[in-house]
Amino acid sequence: MSILVQIRVLPRQQEDEAYLLELALEKAKLRKNEIKDWRIRKRSIDARNKTVKLNLQIELWQHSDTREIIPAFIPQEISKKREIAIIGAGPAGLYAALRALEAGIKPIVFERGKDVRSRRRDLAKINKEQTVNPESNYCFGEGGAGTYSDGKLYTRSKKKGNVLKAMEWFVHFGADPDILVDAHPHIGTNKLPQIITSMREAILEYGGEVHFNSKLTDLKLKENRITGLQINETNWHSFNDVVLSTGHSARDIFHLLHNKQIKIEAKPFALGVRVEHPQELIDHIQYHGDNDNPYLPPASYALVEQVDGLGVYSFCMCPGGIIAPCATQQDEVVTNGWSPSKRNNPYANSGIVVSIAPQDLPNYTPDDPFVCLNFQKSVEKSCWEAAGKTQQVPAQRMIDFVEGRLSTDFPKTSYLPGIVGADLNLVLPPLISKRLRKAFVSFGRKMKGYYTNEAVLHAPESRTSSPVSIPRNPETLEHVEIKGLYPCGEGAGYAGGIISAAIDGINCVDAIAKKYAEK
Structure with a gap:
């Protein structure tokens, strides 16, 4: 069997294979001539402290170990009857x-x-x-x-x-x-x-x-x-x-x-907005000011808060990403996010959504499997109408949204069809908007600098999961x-x-x- 050890290094040290092996051998109490192979098995970033580190799991094989490589995909001859x-x-x-x-x-x-x-x-x-x-x-x-x-x-x-x-x-x-x-x-x-x-x-x-x-x-x-x-x-x-x-x-x-x-059956899902920050700002927050470090990838974040009995959380966070139009019908607008492999766009975006159970909706009845789906559809249509019945989406700066005022101008957005200024407090149902307002203030306390008018809310983020189960x-x-x-x-x-x-x-x-x- 192979040996697994954990080591911690600075981001710039991850490319120095001789140094990584030296640390791993020291941890395993082995000499170099006692192993025949090694690899990095797991890698994660630890940015909890001011000095950002990498956690690496190193796998070592001694000469007596077997390293069996099994093909990933093994098709068989198919049966004509099946x-x-x-x-x-x-x-x-x-x-x-x-x-x-x-x-x-x-x-x-x-x-x-x-x-x-x-x-x-x-x-x-x-x-x-x-x-x-x-x-x-x-x-x-x-x-x-x-x-x-x-x-x-x-x-x-x-x-x-x-x-x-x-x-x-x-x-x-x-x-x-x-x-x-x-x-x-x-x-x-x-x-x-x-x-x-x-x-x-x-x-x-x-x-x-x-x-x-x-x-x-x-x-x-x-x-x-x-x-x-x-x-x-x-x-x-x-x-x-x-x-x-x-x-x-x-x-x-x-x-x-x-x-x-x-x-x-009706199924719980989540609905809210997609928020776009400058990626440089998220890097600065998450890496404690070390955002110019070339050995660190664009930073991500994960946020969650309980607000008035419902969960509000970040969803599908995309560092260096783009907000995409994901409607499936002409009379609705939907946003989602994605990133290219290098995550090298200047924006960071994430869904910030409110968990919704069928019972949370005012017109809930136990025998209606479409109660969540119809709520989802109504929000998507309301946003479509608010943005002029195009694939543009209604948008508002974060602090403007929380304080209830229209945004008079916007930074550049990655959402290619474009955005239209609107008061999202009037576009989104109160079930959603009032919880988002409280959550953004709370998230700003957890991530200093997150709560800012540099962030723009694009509505809605509504296809988090299916509102119906089979x-x-x-x-x-x-x-x-x-x-x-x-x-x-x-x-x-x-x-x-x-x-x-x-x-x-x-x-x-x-x-x-x-x-x-x-x-």
């Missing part, structure tokens, strides 16, 4: 397809949007012409929302599956191996498209199918069992197993299930009422990011493979 439908080619759908190939099952993927290259033209139209293609946008298309929403790979879902396997697959298909080392791994929106393309090419190479511009429009059921599905309102396909991985914004799927009397059996992972239907990923309420969605895709296929094995 095939599954996968609805959606986001992280959950793609990983489900790859796992199916490892299990000898033929995956047939149906994606409502376009392939990742063609999708770029529709994203450009949102930014330049302010027109939204409801089937091809930041949320829909190959790779799903994950392709164009930063590529952060951090997850707390350690108990839900094999995180390392999910990460190793990213590396296998082209990601930087550093994602296996960093405590908060990040690929970057500029690099994800090629990785997603490589995954699709592998699915096709090993016998799977991927169909774009192929929208699920109906399901065929018999005796509470899935028997087929309809694509684009015309083409019927027979399937006994369907992985439903449609993402958090496929509202039509929730309505389809409800109309077919397939059980769905209940499933915790053992079989099938829908609680419909055999052969596997609700999966963020859209079903079982994931909260790229890696957790990918893991859930793997888990659903493992459940299907187990069923085949038992037969």
